[in-house]
Amino acid sequence: MFWINTKRIFKFGIVNFWRNGLVSFASVLAMTVTLSVVGGLFLANNYMTSALNEVKSKVDISISFKVDTSLDNIDDLKEDLSFLPEVKEIIYSSRESELANFREKHKDNEILMQSLNEVGNPFGARLNILAVDPSQYDVITHFIENKTNPDLGGQQIVDQISYKKDVVDKLLRLIETSKKISFGISFVLALLAILVVFNTISLAIYTSREEISVMRLVGASNFYVKGPFVIEGVIAGILSSFISLAILYPATIWVRDLTAGVYGGVNLVSFYLDNFGKIFIILFLTGISLGLIASFWATRRYAKI
């Protein structure tokens, strides 16, 4: 009996969805808008997070040594740093290579080149340190400051310590804020979609009131009476998730083309394709959940046994 009923519930649900035509279309439209925005925001947030991670991986601490610092002193500090668990990699750049890099970078600036010829090599050697995690830069910086503090028995060999912490922090805050805004927008849109589907299902229940009344009389189960309406909501959710997936692909191409001139363009297309499975599951489950919430709410309210 369970399988017979289940088969019939699916059949009635599909038939109802088809017969309700325009009203079902309104549900699908509202859910598609919601899911497309949810999908779009998911893509944007993930893209920003991956961009941040990339920036993080490039951020390093740069120690410029005084010009007269001996190689032994630098080696000592390098060795001390290499024992720190927070340090991932240390790259040494000599005074000569610093000068060469500078010359290469400013080779078109004749005045600068002439000045350099007169002054000689004004650059000290440099250590570039990459941390295991960007949040550990503070620890490393503190360690270096202590090691090179004459009051603590160290030698004052460091000219400047710099790192791009502010950039990371700003990016991090931007992403956090954008995530909160995205969540807010998604939540409001989801509520609107639920309301539209709720109205659709309520209307379907109203038009089927005679059937429901007969079903109640003859002892149809709760599952049998309400099932088709729940299926209707789920169908709207599934259809919307497929349509949203189809909309998102050209949308990512459009964004890529639109931003082509800015920082080399935001390449959401490859991100969309690489994460297709994840996006599909998120939209599919969100669509089904929205449909289920709305239809359970409507049947609970209007299709009482």
Added chain:
Amino acid sequence: MIYFDKVSKIYPNTKALEDVTFTVESGEFVSIVGHSGAGKTTLLKMILAEDKPSSGEVFFDSLNIHKVGRKDIPKLRRRIGSVFQDFRLLPHKTAYENLAFTMAAAGRSDEEISSDAPHALEIVGLGNKFWSFPSELSGGERQRIAIARAIINQPDLLIADEPTGNLDPITASEIIDIFKKINEIGTTVILTTHNKKIIESLEGRVLTIEQGRIIRDDKDGRYVI
């Protein structure tokens, strides 16, 4: 089979039933008579678990109807067939489809539907009207479909709320004959009616209800209001 124990039902400003106590034995044919608004329909709604008493209890065999969980109400209703004055047929379904819909809702298989539905229509004399829509049939024929629908799932109890109210006397008599036959094969029947002739022709037990109270319980089919 049915036992009302001091049942009262009070709606805001109205007392629909007051201290109603009676028993209907299995296989009985009981008629309930009374003016409009006397409480007949409320009484039937209690049996169908469509309404709850304000006080008192209603039993179907040993089952306290209003203590049955929501999930088990359908099981109770599957044991009861119902016929109404307004037929309550689905207008866009044919006679056969009306029955098939009912059987499907009760969880019967497709094979059972295709074998039993035509048979039930033949029993009520509509063997040649399978594919007619309710709008193409007379009042009597529509009520026959409603009866076929009520008995198709072989209920233990058949309740009929003013089933002849919209019918002419000859058709009404034919409908009552069908109820008698259903009762003869063992189904308990509870019938509410205004029709004095029907009550007298039935020569069965009559409960008279007035302003929500059972004022008479006659075994010999008298209609006295």
